[in-house]
Amino acid sequence: MKRVLVSGGSRGIGAEIVREFAASGDKVAFLYHQAEKAAQNLERETGAAAVCADVGDPDAVRRAVREATEKLGGAPEIVVASAGVSSVMLSRDTSDAEWRRVTDTDLSGVFYLARECQGEMIRAGWGRMIFIGSMWGKVGASMEAAYSAAKAGVRGLTMALAKELGPSGITVNCVEPGVIDTEMNAFLGEAERAALVEATPLCRIGTVFDVAAAVRFFADEKAGFITGQMLGVDGGFAV
Numbered sequence: 001m002k003r004v005l006v007s008g009g010s011r012g013i014g015a016e017i018v019r020e021f022a023a024s025g026d027k028v029a030f031l032y033h034q035a036e037k038a039a040q041n042l043e044r045e046t047g048a049a050a051v052c053a054d055v056g057d058p059d060a061v062r063r064a065v066r067e068a069t070e071k072l073g074g075a076p077e078i079v080v081a082s083a084g085v086s087s088v089m090l091s092r093d094t095s096d097a098e099w100r101r102v103t104d105t106d107l108s109g110v111f112y113l114a115r116e117c118q119g120e121m122i123r124a125g126w127g128r129m130i131f132i133g134s135m136w137g138k139v140g141a142s143m144e145a146a147y148s149a150a151k152a153g154v155r156g157l158t159m160a161l162a163k164e165l166g167p168s169g170i171t172v173n174c175v176e177p178g179v180i181d182t183e184m185n186a187f188l189g190e191a192e193r194a195a196l197v198e199a200t201p202l203c204r205i206g207t208v209f210d211v212a213a214a215v216r217f218f219a220d221e222k223a224g225f226i227t228g229q230m231l232g233v234d235g236g237f238a239v
Contacts, residue, residue, distance in 0.1 A: 002219070005068050005076035006030040007055050007113055008083030009048070010039040012182035013132060016208035017080055020216050022046035029068035029076070031055060031083065055083045055109030056101075065116045075120030078128040078219050081110040086184050091145040099146050106150035107157070114161060118170065127170035130218045131158055132211070133230065135178045135238040151176075155230055162228030171227040173218045178234025180206040201236030 004021045008014035009030025015038070021028045028048035032039040039050040049071035053064035069075050087094070087102045110131050121127030136144055137151025158174040165172060179188075179196045188196070197203055214233045217223055232238055 002026045002077045003072040003074050004028045004078045004080070004219075005065070005072070005113075005117065006080040006082055007053075007109065008032070008081075008132075010035040010042055010050070012184060013177065013180060013208050013211045014080075014082035015042055016212040017082055017215050018042060018048050019046055020212040021078070021219075022048050024216070026078075027072050029071050031064055031068070033083070055081075055113060056104030058108075058112045061109070061112040061116055065113070069120075075124075076117050077121065077124070077126065078130070079113060079117045080130045080132070080215055080219075081113050082132040083109050084132065084134075084184075086144070087146050088143050090143055094146055102146040103150045103153075106147065107153040110154055111157060114157070114172075118161075118165060118168075121170050122165070122168040125169040127165070127168075128219045129161065129165070129170060129172040130215050131172070131174045132215075133158070133174045133176040135176050135232055135234040138176060138230070138232070139238050158230065159228045166227055171218070171224065173223075173227060174230045175211060175214045175218070176230050176232045176234065176238070177211050178206055178232070178237045180208060180211060182208060196237075199237060200234070201239065204235060206233060206235055 004026045009018045010032035018030050031053045033054050043050045051064045051067050053060045085105045131154050133154040134151040136148045140148045162172040211233050
């Protein structure tokens with residue numbers, strides 16, 4: 001049984017990751033920002049502990065990790081950075097505030113969480129950090145400049161931290177989902193979904209279960225010699 005902390009855990013991919021670890025008997029805490037009702041429902045469903053925090057605020061992350069540590073009965077041994085927001089618009093229409101909103105959550109939030117949790121992992125000589133990136137961080141997406149840039153940054157952060165923290169027994173890996181059937185992608189019309197399915201070699205939209213299974217793999221003891229890697233859970237879209 002491990003102590004697990006998941007950011008962005010109240011909905012979508014993050015919620016399924018919480019379910020995956022809780023079902024395995026691990027002690028789980030998760031961070032959420034605004035989806036209080038969803039967080040409360042997930043608490044009741046899984047027994048995981050919900051902690052409210054804006055991951056784009058370093059002070060809030062610091063407080064949240066302390067609270068999660070208390071609720072878990074010890075520092076997190078496995079950290080999954082899943083919190084994310086999207087933005088679909090032309091780059092020339094992207095305001096300074098919108099750029100910061102996306103990058104603060106999707107990139108800075110990952111860094112803040114990793115920075116805050118690594119100390120105890122270093123002292124223990126063991127840890128798992130798993131970041132949720134995106135295939136758009138690998139290939140870029142038209143009209144998603146801020147999102148693509150932030151997720152590309154997560155790739156670089158993964159490799160840098162893998163080298164930095166590896167000597168302390170900590171692995172750092174990134175799962176890069178493709179088009180997943182979540183609330184974030186609910187804006188897609190039927191024609192857009194059909195086009196994306198056609199462009200995917202496995203000819204379907206992904207599920208939150210697909211992503212959670214990949215996260216679980218990286219967290220396992222059997223993945224102890226794997227670090228600094230990007231695993232595409234995209235049906236072959238970004239090949």
